[in-house]
Amino acid sequence: MVAFGVIASVIGIAIGLAIDWFPVQGSTQGEKIDTFWDVLIICSVPFFVLVVTVVLFAVRDFRMRPGQENLDGPPIHGNTKLEVVWTAVPAMLLVGLCTYAYIVLDDIEKAPAKGPERVVKVTGEQFTWTFEYNEGGKKFKTAQLYVPNGESVKFDVGSKDVIHDFWVPAWRMKIDAVPGITTTYRITPKRLGNYPVVCAELCGLGHAFMRQTAHVLDKAAFDRWVQQQVQRTAGGGAAAGGAAGGGGQSASADAKALFTTGNSAGATACGGCHTLAEAGTTGAVGPNLDQVLKGKDEAFIRESIVDPKAEIAKGFPDAMPTNYGDALSGPELDALVKYLAEVSK
């Protein structure tokens, strides 16, 4: 039985380590958490194997055979030595794991040893994120997250309405966005690319669609992006937050595509929540646009997009993101308004 248990444990651990559990590892914090997971697998599998093995062998060796219907087992009431062992060994193992967990936690939350750290202010609202930068005294807001590779960044997270949770699975870290307080964590990205930003705390009807993108750029590209943001902000007016991140929208935006898929700057798809016959969307979170926009002028439509709280359709929640003014470029907004006015006549 012992041999069976050892072999099964080794196989179990091998399988546990071979499974590709995690998403892409995008931060130095992720390295330590993933290693910690491996240690947990190594410690856990033998316990499960122990229980299953004892049950299986007991069933094999001690099951009632014909003729034993009235037989009882030996009246063993306990064994103090054994009970001390199975109290003390797990306790020591658990204290060991807690110590290791404490060291890892301390490590992944520590501020970088040298140099100033970039702080990005993250604000959650139903159902979108806004990111505020302060680059050398120049402040600007975007609807997409951009960070330079290899530099520690601290997120100050807050919320305008209910509790959200700011999570980038590739970075492994998450924290709730709580109204009234500021919560924080820090990561050091170590891999270029685009990763989903996910809201991990149920925040209402649009929770499942509260998704944006985190872009990790090399230092030079990030600096160029900052320059463009600073110019855009200095130039005034709402423009595309993501124009420099690749995939910026051209002036002659395809309004119907915009309606059904959103843009890369953080404007979520209108059709995710709204029904519009012409675009073939069937969302039911918000009002049916074929009905509520009928006979409305362009000014009303523009206001409804930029400032959705101004007038809320009866029977529907106050759930529409308020960032379309920032996330849509001027031409995009114009095109969308024109399109909606056309098709809802």
Next chain:
Amino acid sequence: MSVKLRNPGWYRAGLYVVLAAVLAFGLSWAVRAAYGHDTYAHFLDAESIVIIGMIALPLAFLVGIGCFDYWFYWASGRPTRPEDHSGHGAHSWRDYFRPNTDHKVIGIQYTVTSFFFLFVGGLMAMLMRAELAQPGRQFVDASTFNGLFSVHASVLIFLFIIPVFAGLANFVLPLMIGAPDMGSFASGWTAYAPLSTTAPDGQVFFTIGVQFAGASSIATALNFLVTIITMRAPGMSFFRMPLLAWANFSTSLLVVIATPFIAASQFFVLLDWALGFNFFNAAKGGDVLMYQHVFWFYSHPAVYIMMLPGFGIISEVLAVKARKPIFGYRMMAFSLLAIVVLGFTVWAHHMFVSGMQAWIRIPMMVTTAIIAVPTGIKIFSWLATLWRGVLHLDTPMLFALGFLTMFTLGGISGVMLAMVPLDIHVSDTYFIVAHIHYVLFGGSLFTIFAGVYYWFPKMTGRMYDERLGRIHFWSTLIFFNATFAPMHLIGVQGMPRRVADYADQFAGWNLAISLASFALGLSTLVFAYNMIASWRGGARASANPWRALTLEWQVSSPPPVFNFDQVPTVVGGPYEYGVPGAVHGIFGPAKPAEVKATPAGTHAEPVRE
């Protein structure tokens, strides 16, 4: 008719409910008029009517059906009708729909009602899995989906697991400790859960529903404590009590201490929601995290409320079916109490990513890990109980063994979640969903099935169908794992919970999970059929088909109205299997002959299907 309306019963209950509805409308209308608010354009728009009605209607129902008559008569100086227990026992199925003070009737009312909610909650899970079978939205919209998982959890926690344990214990416990009935008179009023008359939907329904469920939980728990402390049979010292009695004792301590906290948290929510008190409105100086602390201070101990009675059931089933004494009985009892104490020190492990003060995470991590030690003691003691026994591998035993392995897995993922660095990543993902279902399904529900099969002959006087029982076990075990095991993986990979839609990368696993969950749902139909058909037409059960030593098996199946024609005297431990001539209880010195009928190992062939 007017007599029917004046005497307690369904007619008067109906009348009082109507009166309460009128009162709810009138009160709301009058107060609004007095404050100069608009009166409602349509009465269905009126939230205040709904709230007052939610509180008034169930109370009116209970008053109408006669739960408080004794107190009203006493308060008004009229002659009370003394409780002569003439209403005890159930003679036809209709008797299960009347208030009753017989613990056995209440136990069955609780248990059957709870299983009804198991099917309701299970159907909701099927609907969710249907939606989640593919990415994108197919069957239900986001609003319905959010409602489904909220109600699924509330129904199964508050209306299934907690009350079904109370139901089984209500039936078995007094028999087990040699009491003629449960302790206090009021035990009857919890039997008709007011929740069963109002569909729980929406925040107010949940909030007020929790108040009623909480109040009935506390009443039941006090009742258990009183019964266990004061009504044990002569000779039944604490260390001669079956572990089920220990488990319910521990659980009741948890309920009495912890439940007021969830009542408080839900009152705060109700006052915030209905009257604008701003307890949790940060903009008006409220504190959002306070709700979570108060809520989890109850809801974590509640996890043990949903687990400890199951531990008790497993101890009973394993000892009897392995034909051996429970290994390390005293450590088993003390580890229950250790879990009660430690259970109050771990609540903030639900809040590692909530933004609370960072330092709290470390002590909460340590206590959470340490609570695995008494739980581990129980697992290892059960394993040692199996060793060298004579294992009767019938349905209750299979579910007990299934519990041992599946609950271990849930315990291991629990220790993983206790570790803060890992919890930061997997919090609010499907890893949590997997963990909670391994604990509550693989853990609690398996023990409930084990207990229902084990006591079915005692409760109904009939044997269940063993073949169907085995089919039920194997299909449940297989499809349970097929449903919930992959959730560990997609959780770590980054699929958040509580979403109606998800990234395409998770599509394959979700389809497999959905299909397995439908099969899991079908497997419970085997159980339902077995229970109903066997209750109606199963073979007659003998008094003690399992050759068990505990007192409930020493009376007829089903037991007589007052449980024991003679008060038993307890002379030994409850699990002395294999000790020659061992007896747990004797029925008075007048009939020593009965003593000889039950020693372990000498009884006649048990009655089997």
